[in-house]
Amino acid sequence: xxxxxxxxKPMTASWFLNNRFHTLYMLREGTSVFxxxxxxxxxxxxxxxxxxxxxxxxxxxxxxxxxxxxxxVIALVACLYHAITWFSxxxxxxxLQKGDQKLTDKPVVIVHYVAFVVASVVIIGxxxxxxxx
Amino acid sequence: xxxxxxxxxxxxxxxxxxxxxxxxxxxxFATPALILITGLLxxxxxxxxxxxxxxxxxxxxxxxxxxIAVIAFPMWHACHRIYHAMHDxxxxxxxxxxxxxxxxxxxxxxxAAGAYLIAI
Amino acid sequence: xxxxxxxxxxQRYRPExxxxxxxxxxxxxxxxxxxxxxxxxxxxxxxxxxLSYRWSCRMAICGxxxxxVNGVPKLGCKTFLRDxxxxxxxxxxxxxxxxxxxxxxxxxxxVEKLEEVKPYIIRQDAVxxxxxxxxxxxxxxxxxxxxxxxxxxxxxxAACPQYGLxxxxxxxxxxxxxxxxxxxxxxxxxxxxxxIVNAEEGVWGCTFVGYCSEVCPKGVDPAAAIxxxxxxxxxxxxxxxxxxxxxx
Numbered sequence: 001x002x003x004x005x006x007x008x009k010p011m012t013a014s015w016f017l018n019n020r021f022h023t024l025y026m027l028r029e030g031t032s033v034f035x036x037x038x039x040x041x042x043x044x045x046x047x048x049x050x051x052x053x054x055x056x057x058x059x060x061x062x063x064x065x066x067x068x069x070x071x072x073v074i075a076l077v078a079c080l081y082h083a084i085t086w087f088s089x090x091x092x093x094x095x096l097q098k099g100d101q102k103l104t105d106k107p108v109v110i111v112h113y114v115a116f117v118v119a120s121v122v123i124i125g126x127x128x129x130x131x132x133x
Numbered sequence: 134x135x136x137x138x139x140x141x142x143x144x145x146x147x148x149x150x151x152x153x154x155x156x157x158x159x160x161x162f163a164t165p166a167l168i169l170i171t172g173l174l175x176x177x178x179x180x181x182x183x184x185x186x187x188x189x190x191x192x193x194x195x196x197x198x199x200x201i202a203v204i205a206f207p208m209w210h211a212c213h214r215i216y217h218a219m220h221d222x223x224x225x226x227x228x229x230x231x232x233x234x235x236x237x238x239x240x241x242x243x244x245a246a247g248a249y250l251i252a253i
Numbered sequence: 254x255x256x257x258x259x260x261x262x263x264q265r266y267r268p269e270x271x272x273x274x275x276x277x278x279x280x281x282x283x284x285x286x287x288x289x290x291x292x293x294x295x296x297x298x299x300x301x302x303x304l305s306y307r308w309s310c311r312m313a314i315c316g317x318x319x320x321x322v323n324g325v326p327k328l329g330c331k332t333f334l335r336d337x338x339x340x341x342x343x344x345x346x347x348x349x350x351x352x353x354x355x356x357x358x359x360x361x362x363x364v365e366k367l368e369e370v371k372p373y374i375i376r377q378d379a380v381x382x383x384x385x386x387x388x389x390x391x392x393x394x395x396x397x398x399x400x401x402x403x404x405x406x407x408x409x410x411a412a413c414p415q416y417g418l419x420x421x422x423x424x425x426x427x428x429x430x431x432x433x434x435x436x437x438x439x440x441x442x443x444x445x446x447x448x449i450v451n452a453e454e455g456v457w458g459c460t461f462v463g464y465c466s467e468v469c470p471k472g473v474d475p476a477a478a479i480x481x482x483x484x485x486x487x488x489x490x491x492x493x494x495x496x497x498x499x500x501x
Contacts, residue, residue: 003268003269004268004353005268005269006268006351006352006353006359007266007268007273007274007351007352008351008352009274009348009352011223011349011414011417011418012223013222013223013224015414015417016221016414018324019324019325019464021462021463021464021467022414022462022464025414025462025463025464026218026221029214029217029218029221029460030218032210032211032213032214032215032218033211033215035156035160035164035207035210035211036207036208036210036211036212036215038164038167038168038172038207039204039205039207039208039211039242040208040242041171041172042167042171042203042204043204043242043245043246043249045171046191046200046204046246046249046250047245047249049184049187049188049191049249049253050249050252050253052184053184056184056187056188057184060175060176060182063171063172063175063176064176068172068176069172069173069176069177071172072168072171072172072173072176073172073173075168075172076165076168076169076172076173079160079161079164079165079168080165082157082160082161083160083161083162083165086157086158086160086161087161089461089463089476089480092461092474092476092477092480092481093477093480093481093483093484094481094484095396095436095477095481097392097395097396099392100390100391100392100394100395101395102395102398102399112161115162116161116162116165119162119163119166120162120165120166120169123163123166123167123170124166124169124170124174124180127170127180127182128180130186130190131175131180131181131182131183131186131187139369141448141449141451141452141454141455142452142453143448143451143452143490143493144451144452144453144455144457146453146457146486147483147486147487147490147491148490150457150483150487151487217460220418220419221414221418221460223418
């Protein structure tokens with residue numbers, strides 16, 4: 001008769017706290033909550049824009065509330081963390097090689113950071129130049 | 134022996150993964166600058182977003198496309214991650230309901246944003 | 254001069270008498286060049302002969318000596334006591350696998366999954382031995398070479414929370430092995446493997462935690478293979494809508 005009795009360690013819902021890498025993974029996934037809430041805030045602004053100038057200014061007024069300022073500071077940090085993780089994972093989805101040599105991830109990651117800076121400058125520049133007619 | 138007779142079902146994940154990926158790109162490249170503008174620089178008076186200029190931007194097709202992209206795609210991204218994070222946190226009750234709930238929410242936000250933009 | 258000693262904490266589980274694993278501490282003579290399996294050998298030879306653990310080659314190619322070292326999946330042969338002087342050293346069996354005895358885990362499910370992906374060259378055309386070898390250029394080799402370096406140690410399964418949460422998921426090494434054959438220019442078996450790729454248990458069970466690639470002792474990067482599998486599966490999804498494939 002077999003004396004086997006394999007023991008299965010239970011995995012608790014807080015498994016990701018036991019390992020730093022796993023904790024950072026859950027933080028990465030958690031950034032999506034702020035990304036989603038910010039989408040809803042933009043949708044709210046768009047709704048205000050449709051209603052007219054008074055509603056639009058009302059929306060801008062709400063965003064001056066310290067609660068929203070604090071939220072946006074946290075959301076900005078979360079979103080930047082999302083961006084860092086996104087850029088580091090982006091090269092994994094493709095196999096790039098030149099001749100018989102596989103290319104390293106680094107150039108692809110650098111291109112992403114350059115594009116990030118360009119996109120941010122363009123977006124802020126457009127608003128700075130055209131935000132007030 | 135291995136389970137060679139096992140039947141595998143095609144997952145519908147590619148649709149949601151595609152939208153998640155598009156949202157991830159937008160949230161990485163555009164959203165930080167947008168949060169900085171609408172959430173901090175404008176409320177603190179550094180930059181202005183007055184009604185006339187924003188309305189003008191949202192009135193042309195190029196502006197409408199940009200606006201729906203920055204509102205809808207990140208929402209799909211967020212809902213996809215939250216749906217999967219529920220499984221990560223071992224909240225596995227009513228998977229079917231929550232799938233409809235989260236992706237449904239992203240769908241509603243997309244339709245709402247589209248409708249508002251058409252109305253402008 | 255007295256010999257420097259180091260405390261090593263080892264997970265024990267004796268199925269005949271224990272209901273659950275417990276931790277046992279041993280004092281081991283310390284040397285700069287001692288690996289974790291050297292320490293386990295010392296314990297087995299001098300302190301407790303009943304300690305069970307797997308090991309073989311001592312040079313990171315057999316893939317037998319995977320353990321959790323301070324909660325991180327490691328090969329016992331290329332993990333050294335000198336790196337744990339400040340933190341202490343705790344050795345447990347690989348996470349996410351049932352514990353058979355002490356540090357020996359039951360990796361049967363992992364081996365079945367490796368088999369399941371048809372990890373061999375499949376040809377649709379009929380060629381005989383007289384036709385000669387299937388030639389391959391260095392550039393064609395580069396497409397899959399990295400993924401062929403896997404030693405089946407199972408560290409990536411111990412690192413993968415998705416496998417831990419649901420072991421229906423094929424897991425990092427099996428999906429990487431599948432990708433390795435699909436990327437091989439000599440292989441024509443993609444259609445026989447695509448159903449696994451497309452399934453929830455296939456690439457879609459992965460949420461790109463990325464820890465598999467972090468712990469891999471051979472630099473295989475399973476997370477990248479799975480990510481490329483997702484791209485493949487997405488293309489196949491679109492193609493199946495445009496031009497339905499066989500229904501099986």
